[in-house]
Each structure stands twice: as structure tokens, then as C-alpha cells.
Amino acid sequence: xxxxxxxxxxxxxxxxxxxxxxxxxxxxxxxxxxxxxxxxxxxxxxxxxxxxxxxxxxxxxxxxxxxxxxxxxxxxxxxxxxxxxxxxxxxxxxxxxxxxxxxxxxxxxxxxxxxxxxxxxxxxxxxxxxxxxxxxxxxxxxxxxxxxxxxxxxxxxxxxxxxxxxxxxxxxxxxxxxxxxxxxxxxxxxxxxxxxxxxxxxxxxxxxxxxxxxxxxxxxxxxxxxxxxxxxxxxxxxxxxxxxxxxxxxxxxxxxxxxxxxxxxxxxxxxxxxxxxxxxxxxxxxxxxxxxxxxxxxxxxxxxxxxxxxxxxxxxxxxxxxxxxxxxxxxxxxxxxxxxxxxxxxxxxxxxxxxxxxxxxxxxxxxxxxxxxxxxxxxxxxxxxxxxxxxxxxxxxxxxxxxxxxxxxxxxxxxxxxxxxxxxxxxxxxxx
Numbered sequence: 150x151x152x153x154x155x156x157x158x159x160x161x162x163x164x165x166x167x168x169x170x171x172x173x174x175x176x177x178x179x180x181x182x183x184x185x186x187x188x189x190x191x192x193x194x195x196x197x198x199x200x201x202x203x204x205x206x207x208x209x210x211x212x213x214x215x216x217x218x219x220x221x222x223x224x225x226x227x228x229x230x231x232x233x234x235x236x237x238x239x240x241x242x243x244x245x246x247x248x249x250x251x252x253x254x255x256x257x258x259x260x261x262x263x264x265x266x267x268x269x270x271x272x273x274x275x276x277x278x279x280x281x282x283x284x285x286x287x288x289x290x291x292x293x294x295x296x297x298x299x300x301x302x303x304x305x306x307x308x309x310x311x312x313x314x315x316x317x318x319x320x321x322x323x324x325x326x327x328x329x330x331x332x333x334x335x336x337x338x339x340x341x342x343x344x345x346x347x348x349x350x351x352x353x354x355x356x357x358x359x360x361x362x363x364x365x366x367x368x369x370x371x372x373x374x375x376x377x378x379x380x381x382x383x384x385x386x387x388x389x390x391x392x393x394x395x396x397x398x399x400x401x402x403x404x405x406x407x408x409x410x411x412x413x414x415x416x417x418x419x420x421x422x423x424x425x426x427x428x429x430x431x432x433x434x435x436x437x438x439x440x441x442x443x444x445x446x447x448x449x450x451x452x453x454x455x456x457x458x459x460x461x462x463x464x465x466x467x468x469x470x471x472x473x474x475x476x477x478x479x480x481x482x483x484x485x486x487x488x489x490x491x492x493x494x495x496x497x498x499x500x501x502x503x504x505x506x507x508x509x510x511x512x513x514x515x516x517x518x519x520x521x522x523x524x525x526x527x528x529x530x531x532x533x534x535x536x537x538x539x540x541x542x543x544x545x546x547x548x549x550x551x552x553x554x555x556x557x558x559x560x561x562x563x564x565x566x567x568x569x570x571x572x573x574x575x576x577x578x579x580x581x
Contacts, residue, residue: 157268164266376459399575404442407568412554414561416440421564424556435466442468442482445506446566451574454521456512458500470502497547501532504546514573521573523566534562 157163216236267275279521406417413420413427419437423429442462449456459470459480480499510531514521533543544559545551 154562155266157266157271159271160268162268164268190422191197246326301544382534401447401575402446404447405440405567405571407564407571409561409565411558411570414564416444416564416567422560424552425553425558431484432466435468438482439463439465439468441564441567442470443573445510448567448574449510449513451505452510452513454510456506456509459506461503461506468497470506494549497532497549500548501529502531502544504563505529507566510570511566514570519577521570521571523569525566527566534559534566536562 156162157164168566184579221356257443303369408415412424412504413429415421415423419433419440420427420429422440423434442461444559446461446463449461456473458473462469462471466483468482470480470482480502481495482499482503484496488562504527508527511521511523511527525536526537527533528535528543532546534546535543544562546554546556546559546563548556
């Protein structure tokens with residue numbers, strides 16, 4: 150005999166009805182006969198088979214019955230939707246089988262909100278839950294009974310005491326609730342204060358970071374300024390050292406070196422004069438005169454002397470003197486190769502004017518307590534320089550009607566006087 154199969158509404162597994170389940174809803178044979186009869190002239194078996202086939206086709210073609218492909222699960226289920234597997238038995242109608250099976254499942258589930266049918270495992274799970282609920286309900290019932298018995302056994306005084314304790318507990322509860330509300334308000338205020346403090350902390354952190362950056366930049370600038378200050382200190386010390394060295398340095402002696410060893414005197418390694426045995430070029434002599442005129446000009450400025458009658462113009466080997474009374478008069482302190490100095494009158498006039506300026510410096514320098522002393526006396530009117538001592542004499546600075554030896558000797562004595570003047574000026578102004 151074939152059976153009808155349904156789907157479990159929890160696990161969607163196919164259900165197979167047992168023989169006992171099928172017999173639960175079986176109707177009497179007499180009630181099935183009218184529904185099983187067919188058209189006149191048909192046998193009962195033929196009528197039943199054709200009626201069942203027609204009912205099956207109608208159920209399978211209707212909207213209330215859908216069979217899913219594959220595992221045969223149903224997409225939706227209600228009381229009239231099902232899946233029919235196999236063929237119906239020959240002695241029962243489809244409607245009777247559906248009613249019997251549905252009644253069996255309603256009896257088994259007993260839950261209005263529970264879909265059915267259920268498989269055996271799902272039914273066992275449902276029963277276990279119902280047993281658990283039953284045990285909890287029985288436990289609550291026992292507790293209620295105990296409380297009821299305890300209440301009945303309490304005296305009136307004890308009941309009043311408990312009522313007072315209950316009222317006190319309710320009052321305490323109300324007070325605690327009020328305190329809780331205050332605590333909640335305080336908590337909200339504290340939370341708001343905490344948020345403000347956190348915002349202020351964030352702002353202070355940003356300011357601290359900015360201050361740190363500013364401090365680092367200022368520190369870097371300080372280090373650079375310290376380096377510059379150290380460099381300036383080094384430069385200052387170097388300048389002070391140079392100043393001390395320059396203060397101890399004799400500028401006149403460093404600039405003008407006069408040497409009178411031998412028959413010829415020199416100034417800055419330039420020979421002033423000439424001898425028949427020691428010929429000297431006029432270019433060297435002219436340059437030596439230029440250095441001598443520069444020395445006399447520097448000495449006069451040192452003592453604050455303004456020359457009268459002549460003005461010195463030192464220009465190397467082309468130095469000259471210019472008359473202060475007549476601008477057109479220039480007396481050269483040099484001689485060219487084409488001219489013979491001993492027959493050149495202007496050179497003699499220039500040397501006489503130079504000796505006049507030297508005499509003016511001597512007179513100015515001799516003033517005061519620490520006056521200048523020149524070892525060789527000057528006779529400016531005659532152009533002579535006197536050498537003291539037993540072997541001394543007068544030597545003319547002019548070349549006219551003079552010898553080279555006499556002229557050179559006069560120039561040597563003049564340079565010795567200048568050397569003494571350098572020593573006097575250096576000592577006097579170095580002490581100042």
C-alpha cells in the first residue's frame with residue numbers, strides 16, 4: 150500500500166506516515182462508497198480509480214499545492230498545501246486521508262502558534278521544551294503554596310511589623326531614588342565639566358606644542374647669535390692684539406729706514422749722493438729725495454708745523470717744492486740724465502729750499518722741555534751743514550762749485566739729523 154508524504158515545518162525534511170497514522174482518520178467503507186462511484190455502467194473499482202485521478206489532477210494543478218523540484222521541499226505551507234508522493238490506496242479517498250493526517254498532527258502538537266506537521270526529532274525537541282516549562286511552572290506553584298502557608302501562619306502583630314518595615318523600605322526606596330536622581334544630575338554635570346576640561350586640556354596641549362616650537366626656534370636663534378657673538382669676540386681680540394702690536398710699533402722707523410754706514414747714506418735702501426768710485430744713477434737719487442721730502446712732511450705734520458715760504462710736494466722721483474709767494478715757481482728735487490746736476494741751478498735752489506724747511510722743523514721741535522737735538526748744525530742762509538769736532542767742517546748742500554765728495558757728505562749729515570728726528574718723534578709720541 151502506498152503512503153502520503155509531507156514536509157516538516159521546522160527542518161523541512163519529508164515525512165512518511167505510518168500505517169497506524171493512516172488508520173486514525175479512516176472512515177467507514179459505507180461512507181466512501183458514494184464518493185467512489187463513477188458514471189453509470191462503470192465498475193466500483195473503475196469509478197474509484199477515475200475519481201481519485203481526477204481529484205489528484207485538480208489538487209496538483211491548483212494554486213494551493215506546489216511541488217518544488219530537487220529535494221521536494223515546499224516554498225510555502227498552509228493547511229491545504231502538501232506534497233503527494235506515490236499512488237493512493239484503492240480503498241480510501243484523498244480528502245479522508247488529508248483530514249485524518251491533519252487531525253493527528255493537531256493532536257500531537259497542541260500549539261495554536263506552531264506550524265505542523267513535525268518530524269520525530271522536532272517533536273522530541275518540542276516535548277523537551279514543554280517538559281522544562283512544566284517543571285518551572287510546578288516550581289512556581291510550590292513556591293506560591295509555601296508563601297501562602299507562611300502568610301497564614303504569621304500573627305497580626307508580626308504582620309503589622311512587616312507592614313511598617315515595608316512602608317519604611319518604600320520610604321527608603323523613595324529617598325534613594327531621589328538621591329539617585331541627584332547623583333545622576335551630578336554625574337551629568339561632572340560629565341559636562343569633564344568634557345570642558347578635556348577641551349581645555351586639548352587647547353593647552355596645542356599651546357604647549359606651539360610654545361615648544363617657538364622655544365626651539367628661539368633656542369636655535371640663540372645658538373646662532375652665540376656663534377656670531379663668539380666670532381665677534383674673536384675678531385675683537387684679534388683687533389685688540391693688532392692694536393697693541395701697532396701701538397708698540399714705531400711707524401716712523403718702520404716706514405723710513407735710514408742707514409749711514411760707509412761713505413753713502415741710504416733711506417729705504419736708496420742711496421742719496423754719489424762718489425767717483427761709487428757711481429749712483431740719478432733715478433735712485435731722485436727717488437731718495439722723494440722719500441726724504443715725504444719724511445720731512447710727515448715730521449712737520451706730527452709737530453703741527455705749517456711751512457713758510459715753501460710747500461713740499463713729495464711725488465717719488467718727481468718731487469718738488471712750490472713757492473707760497475709765487476704759484477708759478479716750482480723747484481724740482483730731481484735731475485734728469487740729460488742734465489748735469491753740478492751745472493743745474495734749479496736743483497740747487499730746490500735743495501736750499503728743502504734745507505730751509507728742515508730748519509723750520511728743527512726750530513719747532515726744539516721748543517719745550519724734551520726738545521729735539523740735531524747733532525749737525527744747519528746754516529740755512531749759506532746752505533751749509535756743520536760737523537762738530539776737531540776734524541769737523543762745513544759741507545755745502547749745493548752742487549755748484551762743489552765736489553761730489555763734499556755734496557755727498559752734506560747729504561749724509563742731513564740724513565743723520567733726520568734719523569735723530571725719527572728717534573725723537575717716536576719716543577715722544579709713543580709715550581703719549
